[in-house]
Amino acid sequence: AQSVTQLDSQVPVFEEAPVELRCNYSSSVSVYLFWYVQYPNQGLQLLLKYLSGSTLVKGINGFEAEFNKSQTSFHLRKPSVHISDTAEYFCAVSEHTNAGKSTFGDGTTLTVKP
Amino acid sequence: GAGVSQTPSNKVTEKGKYVELRCDPISGHTALYWYRQSLGQGPEFLIYFQGTGAADDSGLPNDRFFAVRPEGSVSTLKIQRTERGDSAVYLCASSPGTGTEAFFGQGTRLTVV
Numbered sequence: 001a002q003s004v005t006q007l008d009s010q011v012p013v014f015e016e017a018p019v020e021l022r023c024n025y026s027s028s029v030s031v032y033l034f035w036y037v038q039y040p041n042q043g044l045q046l047l048l049k050y051l052s053g054s055t056l057v058k059g060i061n062g063f064e065a066e067f068n069k070s071q072t073s074f075h076l077r078k079p080s081v082h083i084s085d086t087a088e089y090f091c092a093v094s095e096h097t098n099a100g101k102s103t104f105g106d107g108t109t110l111t112v113k114p
Numbered sequence: 115g116a117g118v119s120q121t122p123s124n125k126v127t128e129k130g131k132y133v134e135l136r137c138d139p140i141s142g143h144t145a146l147y148w149y150r151q152s153l154g155q156g157p158e159f160l161i162y163f164q165g166t167g168a169a170d171d172s173g174l175p176n177d178r179f180f181a182v183r184p185e186g187s188v189s190t191l192k193i194q195r196t197e198r199g200d201s202a203v204y205l206c207a208s209s210p211g212t213g214t215e216a217f218f219g220q221g222t223r224l225t226v227v
Contacts, residue, residue, distance in 0.1 A: 004156075034215055043118075043205060044157070044218040051214075090156050100147050100209040100216030101170065104156030 002027040002093050006105035014113050015083055021076040021108045023091035032099050033074040034092040035065055038107075044090065050074065051099070061085070086112045116140075118219035120206050126225045127196055135191040135222045139208030146189050147216050148181055149205040157205055163189060164212075196226045 007022040048059025092102040119138040149157035207216035
C-alpha cells in the first residue's frame with residue numbers, strides 16, 4: 001500500500017517570491033511520482049513527473065521537483081510565482097506496474113498575493 | 115476529440131435514484147481509470163480498465179457502484195440507489211498503457227439531494 005502526505009494544506013505567498021510545496025510518500029516498492037495542478041472547476045493538469053533517471057525534474061510553468069529516495073520526498077518548487085499560479089496542487093504516487101493508478105495527497109492550496 | 119471527454123459536466127439527482135456518468139477517452143488509449151474527488155480531498159482511485167475488462171476494481175466503495183467499457187473505448191460509471199455521501203466530482207482518465215501517466219478529463223460534478 002502507498003500513501004502521500006502533503007505537509008501544508010495552504011501556502012500563501014507574495015507575487016515574485018519563491019515557493020516550495022512539500023510532499024512525502026510511503027511505499028514498499030519502486031514508484032513513479034507526479035505533481036498535478038487543478039484550477040477551480042477544472043480537471044487535473046500534469047505539471048511534472050518522475051519516472052526514472054535524473055532526480056531533478058523540470059515541468060511546465062517554471063516548476064521543478066526533486067526526487068529524494070532516502071527522505072521519500074518529492075517537493076515542488078518555483079523560484080518566482082505569479083498571480084496565475086494560484087490553484088490547488090496535488091502530489092501523487094504510482095507503482096511501476098501501473099502508472100495511471102495513483103494515490104493522491106489531499107492537496108495544497110497555493111494563493112499568490114499581489 | 116483531443117482530450118478525455120466526460121458527460122454530463124454537472125448532474126443533480128435525488129437520493130435513491132440511479133445515475134450514469136460517461137467517459138470518452140483519448141482515441142487509442144487502452145487504459146481507462148475512474149477516480150472520485152470529494153470536497154477538500156485528493157482524487158481516490160475507483161476502477162481501472164485495460165481494454166474491455168475491469169482489471170482492478172479495488173477502489174469501488176460498495177456494490178452500488180459499477181462500471182463498464184463494452185467496446186474498449188467509452189466507459190460508463192453507474193451508481194444505484196444514490197446517497198448524499200456519493201456527492202463528489204467523478205474524474206475519468208486514460209492512458210496509452212500502464213507505463214506512463216494518465217490524462218484526466220474535466221470531471222462530472224454529482225450532487226445528490
